[in-house]
Amino acid sequence: MMRRAVRRHGGWLAALWLAAVMFPVVARAAAAPLVRVEVAAQQPVRVGQQIGIDVTILAPNFFMSAPDFPALQVPGAVVTLPEQRALNSTETIGGVAYAGIRKRYAFTAGQDGDFDLPTPTVRFTYAGEDGAPRGGSVTFPSTRVRAGAGGPVRAGAAGTTPRLPVARLVITQAWDHGAADGAVNLQAGDALVRTVTTFAPDTQAMLIHPPHAPAPRGVRVFAADPRLTDRADDPAAAGGTRIDAVTYVFERSGTYRLPAMTVDWIDPATGKPMNSAAPGIEVKVSAAPVSGALAPSGSFGAEGATSWRNVLWSGGLLAVGLVAGLLIWRAWPFLIRLRQRWAAQRLARAGSADALFEAVLEATRAGKAKETYEALLRWTQTAHGATPTQWAESAEDRALLDAVTALQRQLFGTSRADSGWNATPLSEALQRNIGSKALFASKTSDSALPSLNPG
Structure with a gap:
């Protein structure tokens, strides 16, 4: 009879046995991360009472990256995530081994009412059945905290004080x-x-x-x-x-x-x-002791005089410092402009014709041909708008022209050394002709350009 029953129901028994064997495998393959949010206090909570809200994130096998617990913003309440280590755990759900990470938020209601916690999504990485990294995410479920026990705390007729x-x-x-x-x-x-x-x-x-x-x-x-x-x-x-x-x-x-x-x-x-x-x-x-060397005579030498004198001196010095700082701050732009003007004047004096001519004479006294020619070139260009040779020709002084020509021959001829050059003729000719106001332009205006209408 037993054999007959087995033959009659053998197909069903085989299916049940196969389901029992395959169910853990299917369950493991379909396992997904989970999240739990638990209010660690009996509700309703008192206004001003800090309670804990435990958030546990579960992943099959083990985590390969820690989840980043987000900040929670709840109007009318203060919610923080204390800087403490997360609590790690393991548990089995439906035959599947899970690794858990739990953190506790601190929640304090600032007023009566119901508070709905946010439902953010947290992403992380965990190990799959083959050990390879797998991306996972969980979304916090809707959680409500009710507050209102105790009522407001009054402060007489002034109204309601903070919780x-x-x-x-x-x-x-x-x-x-x-x-x-x-x-x-x-x-x-x-x-x-x-x-x-x-x-x-x-x-x-x-x-x-x-x-x-x-x-x-x-x-x-x-x-x-x-x-x-x-x-x-x-x-x-x-x-x-x-x-x-x-x-x-x-x-x-x-x-x-x-x-x-x-x-x-x-x-x-x-x-x-x-x-x-x-x-x-x-x-x-x-009473504070009064030093005989510092205490003044008369009524000002009463108790506390030394202390007050120090205060007055400190206040006076502070006031003087503030006034001086204010004056400097107000006058600073004027000082900057004045300094710039002085610098411009010094620059202008350094670049004036008189200063340039003095530089020429100084170079001739030193007997340096190169420095003399460079200084002479700067002076003639500034004072007369011409080269040294052109200015010497316009001055109609043969000795001056010979001295300038000798200087140029010394520098640009076959011998280019300072030694052997006599600076005295040029120095004397320069000082003799410095009073001449004739400009090179007036000497050459007739030959600078041909007539536009000849004849």
Whole structure:
């Protein structure tokens, strides 16, 4: 009977066996990358509460390039991707081994309502069944975060304050002066620096509000820019840290009480507004000692005179520097123009006929034929618009023409050395004819061009 059943249903059994054998192969061949987005908090979340959004990207076999997790922009909320290492994992889905990479986004709602996360596409490379690189991509699924528990935090009649961080804040402080008998002893003009550190677990530092820093009368307060740090890489101390430095300057003697500094937050368990405080301290300020050599006589020698005198001197020097800088800045264009004018005048004087003629005489006194001829050429061209020979001919001085001809023969004849050339005749002829105002053009105007209408 068993054989009869086998013969009757043998085809179906063979098909089922083949499907069971081939299904893992088909599943592996059809396996594709996956992505999961999970909100790591019970909804609705509180406004101002930081929660985690886990994004896990899965690829068959293993990744050959890490996926680049994009930034997420959500109106009305703050979404960041802390700089921490991604969590690697492996899991089997439908008989297929997957490699996973997970990162956690930090999400903080700034108002009530529903927030839809973006659905970007992430591309990467993973290994196929044959080990060859294969391009893959995943698109984030639609994910909604609902916020609204707790409602707004009111600040009396002034209206609604910014949302407070939902975390149990821890505040500590340090002073740059030690306390004796519960008080800090200073002198008039001294400064006291108070450093307040606020830590918020599982909260970004930028969401921590600055501490309240009231100051008593007669004390000047200066607050430095805060330092913000997110310790996301340390699971045991994950959270944000805000460090505020406040400087108090005591200008007069007396006893002062610096109040406690408080930071507001919301209890995540009850949703009630709370605050943490750094205790205040008493400051005793004595009169500043006055140096006998520097303190002036009369009423100006009262306590704090040295400090104020230094302030006045510094202010005066600063004012003088500012005025001088302003005057230089306003006068700078005029100084530039004046300097350019002086340079032009020096250049003009250097290129004038008198300066060029003086250069000729200096060259003749040195007895250098080449320099003499070059200087003479520049002078005759500038003063008379002619060559040395043409000018000498127009001067109608035979001795001058002979001296110029001798200079040219010395330079351009068979002997071209300076030695053997007598510069005295040329020097004397030049000084004798320098007063002549006759121009070469007037001597040659009759023969320069033929008449256009002869006869």
